[in-house]
Amino acid sequence: MAKDDLPELKRRNRTMNIADVLAGALDPVLKKRGFASRDIIAYWSVMAPKPYDAVAIPDKLSWPRGERSEEGATLVLRCIPGHALAIAHDGPKIAAAVNRYFGFVLVSTVRLSAEAFTPGSGRTEQKSTQPSQSVAAKVGAQVADIEDEHLREALRTLGHALSSRSERK
Numbered sequence: 001m002a003k004d005d006l007p008e009l010k011r012r013n014r015t016m017n018i019a020d021v022l023a024g025a026l027d028p029v030l031k032k033r034g035f036a037s038r039d040i041i042a043y044w045s046v047m048a049p050k051p052y053d054a055v056a057i058p059d060k061l062s063w064p065r066g067e068r069s070e071e072g073a074t075l076v077l078r079c080i081p082g083h084a085l086a087i088a089h090d091g092p093k094i095a096a097a098v099n100r101y102f103g104f105v106l107v108s109t110v111r112l113s114a115e116a117f118t119p120g121s122g123r124t125e126q127k128s129t130q131p132s133q134s135v136a137a138k139v140g141a142q143v144a145d146i147e148d149e150h151l152r153e154a155l156r157t158l159g160h161a162l163s164s165r166s167e168r169k
Contacts, residue, residue, distance in 0.1 A: 023038075026038060033059070033060045033061065034060050034061035034062055034063060034073065035058075035061050039102075040058050040061070040098065040106075041057070041058055043101070044057060044058060046101070047097055047098055047100075047101035048094060048097060048098070049090075049093060049094060049097045051083075052079075052083075052087060052090070052094055055079055055080045055083045055087075055117070056077045056078065056079035056080070056083065056087055056117060057077065057078050057079075057117050058075060058076070058077060058078075059076045059077060059078045059113045059115070060075075060076040060113070061073045061074070061075055061076070061107075062074040062076060071105070071108045072095075072099070072105040072106055072107050072108035072109075073106065073107055073108065074107070074108065074109045074110070074111055075094075075095065075098065075107040075109070075110050075111070076110075076111050076112070076113050077094075077110060077111070077112055077113060078112075078113045078115050078116065078117035079112060079113075079116070079117050080116065080117055080118070081116050084112055087110070087112060088112060091109060091110035091111075092110075094107075094110050095107040095108065095109065095110050131160045131163060131164060135160065135163045135164075136160070138163075139156055139159035139160060139163065140156065142159065143155045143156050143159065
């Protein structure tokens, strides 16, 4: 392959929104799940009726085989286990709210996913570990000369975290 055959890379000499940067990574994944854009996921809390905006999230959009007809797609929702019956009952209400948001018939039916939705499942709690006496003394001696109390405490916390990380290895 010659040097002239390489595609020219597009330079970005400007600041960009994080959403624009992540679009290249998210859009192909969302297209596999049936979503044409990120709107239904990004604005779910705006378009879904209360309380379903907090207890369910869109998982997949299944289009009927063949031509896309006027019927719309099937929206598959992941929900908190205790709310599955209510969502199944209010499926037409949820579909109408989504269609009203977009201004055309996008969703004809709402179904439930087999996977449960747990709010905050992406967050992990930090485990608070107490450093050993020798580590606490070593870090304390290193930051003792710092006059600013907040900076000293921040550096002490950082020193304890780094020392506990090196002990685990």
